[in-house]
Amino acid sequence: MTLPTTEPDTPPDPRPQPGVVASTAGSHPAAQPAPWREAWRDRWLGWRDRLLASPRFQQLAAAFPPTRPIARRRSRELFDLCAGFVYSQILLACVRLRLFQHLADGPQSVAALVARTGLGEDALRRLLDGAVTLRLVEPRGRDRFGLGVLGAALLGNGGLPDMIEHHALLYADLADPVGLLRRDDRRDTALARYWAYADNPAASALPPDAVAAYSRLMAATQAFVADEVLAVAPLAGRRGLLDVGGGEGAFLCAAGARHPRLNLMLFDLPAVAARATARFEAAGLAGRATAHGGDFRVDPLPAGADTVSLVRVLHDHDDDTVLALLRAAHRALPSGGLLVVAEPMAEAPGAERMGAAYFGFYLLAMGRGRPRTPSALYTLLEAAGFPRPRLLRSRNPLLLQVVVAEAGSP
Numbered sequence: 001m002t003l004p005t006t007e008p009d010t011p012p013d014p015r016p017q018p019g020v021v022a023s024t025a026g027s028h029p030a031a032q033p034a035p036w037r038e039a040w041r042d043r044w045l046g047w048r049d050r051l052l053a054s055p056r057f058q059q060l061a062a063a064f065p066p067t068r069p070i071a072r073r074r075s076r077e078l079f080d081l082c083a084g085f086v087y088s089q090i091l092l093a094c095v096r097l098r099l100f101q102h103l104a105d106g107p108q109s110v111a112a113l114v115a116r117t118g119l120g121e122d123a124l125r126r127l128l129d130g131a132v133t134l135r136l137v138e139p140r141g142r143d144r145f146g147l148g149v150l151g152a153a154l155l156g157n158g159g160l161p162d163m164i165e166h167h168a169l170l171y172a173d174l175a176d177p178v179g180l181l182r183r184d185d186r187r188d189t190a191l192a193r194y195w196a197y198a199d200n201p202a203a204s205a206l207p208p209d210a211v212a213a214y215s216r217l218m219a220a221t222q223a224f225v226a227d228e229v230l231a232v233a234p235l236a237g238r239r240g241l242l243d244v245g246g247g248e249g250a251f252l253c254a255a256g257a258r259h260p261r262l263n264l265m266l267f268d269l270p271a272v273a274a275r276a277t278a279r280f281e282a283a284g285l286a287g288r289a290t291a292h293g294g295d296f297r298v299d300p301l302p303a304g305a306d307t308v309s310l311v312r313v314l315h316d317h318d319d320d321t322v323l324a325l326l327r328a329a330h331r332a333l334p335s336g337g338l339l340v341v342a343e344p345m346a347e348a349p350g351a352e353r354m355g356a357a358y359f360g361f362y363l364l365a366m367g368r369g370r371p372r373t374p375s376a377l378y379t380l381l382e383a384a385g386f387p388r389p390r391l392l393r394s395r396n397p398l399l400l401q402v403v404v405a406e407a408g409s410p
Ligand SMILES: C[S@@+](CC[C@H](N)C(=O)[O-])C[C@H]1O[C@@H](n2cnc3c(N)ncnc32)[C@H](O)[C@@H]1O
Pocket: 197, 203, 218, 219, 222, 225, 244, 245, 246, 247, 248, 251, 267, 268, 269, 272, 294, 295, 296, 297, 310, 311, 312, 313, 316
């Protein structure tokens, strides 16, 4: 395939650009570009698109030495888009066969891996060959294979295999993407059943088994999340932290370990709060941490903390629910109390696909919510009584970004 090739310089995009690190809110209403600018840009881009679509131009760009590397890069990008699903399924097969664990202690021969995975030799070699190109495993000479750089990184991230495994649900929902986009009643998807609170007016009454799988997954993936949030959130000197939608309490346990004087409170659905109580007891935190059960769409949040955190919560919900929840957080906080919002955000620098493409479609399948830009969050925060929200400099915007704001007086 010698598809899209060199890209003539693109003129500056006249639309408003994504939020700036450490910026404050205020100026989000977008300035509209002048009509003549838009017309000029359309003409320029129309010319570029016609050029890129022309088979003759593609052949020339692929043959001409200075443009050949760009032509190849574009072809590869397009091919990767076509093949992305296949790559994810190779990854899933490796996870299901525990290939990375089998290689954790060092390289293994093909014969040993046949015995450990239960695959036939031909099938195993096909999997290994594919996984080598994805840098999941590496050939180590004389018919042996070891971990590749991505396989090794994955092994060190406890929650990632569970995350990859649960993607089977997402891919089932995405088998007919246009159907998913057209569907009015989005409730009957595999992901909506998994995240049983999504679009569920009776979420408070969910039984323990309906919340167990997602609560386990969230706790398993919390280690890296908590590290990121606690590295940047200004919690030193705070007295009490209320983690709303706090799941099984893994984030609060990490916050409590880092800030030994912090009083810990959690709010989540009753069946999830019960899991948190058990975790706090097991962690020896029963005297310092309390879990409260309820539905944050209708029940008041417990008062008494000077800080509220919302970790991976808001993107699951539509704007009306988010606004109601932020107002409830404002009521629960004293004036000047701190709100910390941490989640993957849209238009995160270097992680743009993760926001609009991945989370956009993930949440579509789930039936509620959307990834928001910091600036979209600012609008909701200001409307709920949190003036001057700001984005903190996070270490890994792919994982999450952190917005903080102080509660204004009521
Ligand atoms: C995506 S999980 C995030 C859990 C945790 N903060 C973390 O990052 O691991 C969202 C959490 O919000 C809770 N939740 C969703 N809707 C809720 C509601 N209406 N009232 C209370 N909690 C709710 C869920 O039970 C779940 O624990």
